[in-house]
Structures are given as C-alpha cells and as structure tokens.
Amino acid sequence: MKKSICIVGLGYIGLPTAVMFANHGHKVHGVDINESVVESIRNKQLHIEENGLQERLDEAIDSNMFTVSTTPVKADVFILAVPSPISEDKTANLEYIRSASKAIAPFVEKGNLVILESTVPPRTVQDVVIPELIPTGLEIGTDLFVSHSPERVIPGRVFEELISNDRIIGGVNEESAKMTSDLYRSFVKGQMHETDDTTAELVKVMENTYRDVNIALANELAKLSATIGVNVWEAIRLANFHPRVNIHQPGPGVGGHCIAVDPWFLVELNPEIAKIINLSRKTNDGMPAYTADLLTTILQAKGIETNEAKVAVLGLAFKGNIDDMRESPSIDVVEELQKRALNAVAFDPHIKKNNLEIQTQNMDEALEGAEAAIILTSHDEFKNLNPAQIADKMNRKIIIDTKQCIDREKWQAAGFEVYVLGDSKNSPM
Numbered sequence: 347m348k349k350s351i352c353i354v355g356l357g358y359i360g361l362p363t364a365v366m367f368a369n370h371g372h373k374v375h376g377v378d379i380n381e382s383v384v385e386s387i388r389n390k391q392l393h394i395e396e397n398g399l400q401e402r403l404d405e406a407i408d409s410n411m412f413t414v415s416t417t418p419v420k421a422d423v424f425i426l427a428v429p430s431p432i433s434e435d436k437t438a439n440l441e442y443i444r445s446a447s448k449a450i451a452p453f454v455e456k457g458n459l460v461i462l463e464s465t466v467p468p469r470t471v472q473d474v475v476i477p478e479l480i481p482t483g484l485e486i487g488t489d490l491f492v493s494h495s496p497e498r499v500i501p502g503r504v505f506e507e508l509i510s511n512d513r514i515i516g517g518v519n520e521e522s523a524k525m526t527s528d529l530y531r532s533f534v535k536g537q538m539h540e541t542d543d544t545t546a547e548l549v550k551v552m553e554n555t556y557r558d559v560n561i562a563l564a565n566e567l568a569k570l571s572a573t574i575g576v577n578v579w580e581a582i583r584l585a586n587f588h589p590r591v592n593i594h595q596p597g598p599g600v601g602g603h604c605i606a607v608d609p610w611f612l613v614e615l616n617p618e619i620a621k622i623i624n625l626s627r628k629t630n631d632g633m634p635a636y637t638a639d640l641l642t643t644i645l646q647a648k649g650i651e652t653n654e655a656k657v658a659v660l661g662l663a664f665k666g667n668i669d670d671m672r673e674s675p676s677i678d679v680v681e682e683l684q685k686r687a688l689n690a691v692a693f694d695p696h697i698k699k700n701n702l703e704i705q706t707q708n709m710d711e712a713l714e715g716a717e718a719a720i721i722l723t724s725h726d727e728f729k730n731l732n733p734a735q736i737a738d739k740m741n742r743k744i745i746i747d748t749k750q751c752i753d754r755e756k757w758q759a760a761g762f763e764v765y766v767l768g769d770s771k772n773s774p775m
C-alpha cells in the first residue's frame with residue numbers, strides 16, 4: 347500500500363532513499379536542517395555525487411511525489427537518516443538522532459511507524475529514540491511502531507544495492523518489523539531478515555567491524571611483508587584462492603563515515619573486551635603515518651632533500667570514484683607529509699571544492715616540479731593516467747601507488763620508478 351513518508355536527513359543515505367520511495371509511488375517529504383541543502387534539492391541540484399541520483403531526483407520532483415523543507419510534516423512513516431558521528435574521545439555522538447527523534451514527535455500519530463536507518467551503537471532505539479517519542483503519549487508497539495533498518499549500501503552503487511541487498515529489519519516487536527518489511531518491499535528485491543531492534547543495531551556495526559579488522563590484518567601483513575621482501579598484494583591474492591579465506595586489501599588507511607567509525611561503537615561498550623577491535627582501529631589509523639614514512643624513505647633513498655620538497659598527492663576522496671572526503675585517510679596523509687616538512691599539493695578530480703589549503707583543481711599544478719606523486723585513491727582517472735603526459739611536468743619520475751591500482755609496466759615503460767605500498771620487492775621500506 348502506498349504511504350506518506352517523512353524522511354529526516356537528506357544526505358548520502360536519506361536522499362537516495364527518499365527518491366527511491368518517491369519513484370515507487372509513495373508521497374515523500376524530505377527534511378534537512380540545512381537550508382541550503384533543502385534549497386538546492388528543491389531546485390533539483392545535487393549537493394552529493396551518486397550514480398543515477400540526478401535522474402531519479404528529477405523524476406521524483408517532476409512527478410510531485412517529493413517535497414522538501416526544514417521541518418517535518420505529518421506522515422504514515424517517519425524515517426531517520428541523520429549522522430551518528432564519533433566525538434573526539436571516540437564515543438558516539440547521538441545528538442542528531444536525539445534531535446531528529448524530538449523533531450518528529452509532535453507530528454507522530456497513532457498507527458504511525460518510525461524507522462531509524464542511521465548506523466548506531468546497540469541500544470540506541472531503546473535508549474535514545476524511544477524516550478523522545480514518549481511525549482506523544484502513544485504506546486510503543488501497539489499505537490506507535492518502531493524499528494531499526496540499517497542502511498547497508500556502498501557509496502557509488504547506492505541504487506543498485508538499495509534494490510538488491512538483503513535488509514536487516516529490527517522491530518521493537520513483530521508488528522513493527524512486519525510493517526517495515528512491507529514498506530521496503532516496494533523496491534527491495536533482496537530478502538528481509540526480521541529480528542529485534544538491538545540485534546539489528548549490533549548486526550550492522552558488526553559488519554563494518556569485520557571489514558575494519560580484516561583491513562587491519564591486511565595492513566599488518568603489508569608491513570610485515572616489507573621485512574621479508576615480499577609483495578603482499580600477490581600473497582593476499584594467492585591466499586584468497588582458498589575457499590574459506592578472504593583477506594582484504596592494504597592501503598593508506600580506512601576512511602568514510604562507516605568503517606572508520608562504527609567499530610568505536612563496540613569499543614565504547616567495553617574496551618576491556620573489545621581488544622582486537624580497538625587495536626584494529628588504531629592499526630588502520632596508523633597507516634597515514636606509515637604511508638608518509640614510506641614516501642619520505644623513498645625520497646631519502648634517492649638522495650633527494652626532503653625539506654620543502656614538493657610532492658603531488660593524487661586522491662582526496664576516501665575511496666575510488668566517489669566525491670566523499672569524510673574521514674578520508676588522504677587528509678591525514680597530507681598532515682603527516684606536512685609534519686615531515688614536505689610541500690604537498692593535492693588534486694582530486696571528484697572533489698570540485700577546495701577543502702584543503704593545499705588542494706588544487708588543476709592536476710598539472712599538483713604535478714609541476716614534484717619530486718614524486720603518490721596515489722591515495724583508486725579513481726579511474728588515476729588508473730587511466732597516461733604517464734607520458736605527466737612525465738615532463740614532474741621534477742623526477744617517481745610514482746608511489748598505495749592502492750596497487752596502476753599498470754606498473756606501462757609506467758616503467760614511460761621511465762617512471764614505481765613503488766607500491768606493501769610490495770617491498772622494489773621498496774626501501
């Protein structure tokens with residue numbers, strides 16, 4: 347049955363979800379506290395990059411199925427898709443979840459459904475969302491239905507994954523879970539797995555923690571390989587032929603608003619127990635410094651004076667082919683390079699706004715006179731770079747690939763010395 351839906355938070359998850367529901371016959375009202383975000387969406391202008399989003403937004407607005415404003419409206423269903431970042435002390439900041447829950451409370455009526463989509467520490471529905479809904483006077487589970495259905499889509503492929511991924515649906519009771527499954531069924535082709543709200547919260551955080559711990563393992567193996575002259579990428583590739591092994595990839599660190607954040611939600615529950623999770627976070631957070639050391643060591647091994655030496659940083663997004671810089675390890679790598687007195691100039695073809703002082707919109711400007719270039723993000727633009735085109739611009743032909751994403755032979759044929767993080771066969775570290 348078609349519903350009216352009010353979605354709070356029009357970011358990387360809220361906006362695609364809102365237009366999906368609108369494209370599937372539901373009347374959707376999107377809410378964001380940021381006036382300029384609301385204004386641009388109203389004018390069909392995107393404030394985020396996501397494949398297929400523009401077309402779907404155009405359709406949603408043109409069909410009058412999607413409206414936006416800075417305040418909630420009455421609806422059958424309320425979906426909360428607001429951020430749940432971590433604070434300086436690595437504990438969850440649930441203020442957005444709390445204020446979004448408070449904001450919808452005056453509009454909530456008997457028979458409505460409230461769904462939390464944001465990734466949160468286990469028990470957030472019980473301890474943060476529900477208390478804010480108590481003033482409605484509605485009885486939770488009979489008058490007002492509540493669930494947690496965590497988003498599980500990967501940036502860049504959000505629409506494909508919104509449709510095809512299975513969904514975890516955690517209801518405060520069976521009726522809440524069932525209503526939530528029925529709603530998402532309008533576009534989800536994957537399976538719905540119903541459970542309780544706290545289990546669903548834990549499942550989502552566990553998934554990202556699994557990846558973080560696995561990436562930390564890959565990073566540790568990359569560093570170890572350096573001590574025995576092995577290419578870790580090759581070793582991991584071979585190990586993964588085993589049917590029960592899936593070692594992830596090393597790199598300059600872990601970014602994004604999920605994998606670099608969610609494991610802290612489990613550490614916060616009990617740091618004495620969550621030892622591997624805690625150590626993995628720290629291992630991955632240590633990779634930008636390792637990457638900067640790698641670059642410095644390479645320059646020094648070549649006898650290049652590192653003080654004020656210019657290096658081109660290629661890639662600021664936290665992963666390939668997206669425009670998202672949140673928690674990006676590139677930001678930390680730049681800082682680490684600066685600490686080592688290197689003159690870093692960064693370029694990212696997907697980040698159209700200068701977020702860092704040393705960022706340029708012109709790749710040539712980053713490369714001009716550089717002693718080395720370091721690839722931190724596996725954008726297609728970097729994978730497909732023509733080394734011959736950039737060779738003349740640089741002071742020296744040294745390229746460091748932290749994602750093993752370029753064709754080494756092609757670059758070597760153009761006269762470049764190619765270094766790959768985790769491949770100690772040709773690296774001084």
Ligand code: SAJ
Pocket residue numbers: 465497498499500501553554557561594595596597598599600601602603604605664665666675
């Ligand atoms: N990374 C590595 N090595 C790897 C894989 C990733 O260093 O082998 C790095 C990436 O470069 C990036 C970071 O990890 O900096 C995270 O990237 P990602 O592609 O693994 O994940 P996200 O953050 O884009 O999306 C994840 C997804 N979770 C899982 O795959 C379990 C996605 O499904 C979730 O919806 C999303 O987190 C989220 O919102 O929680």
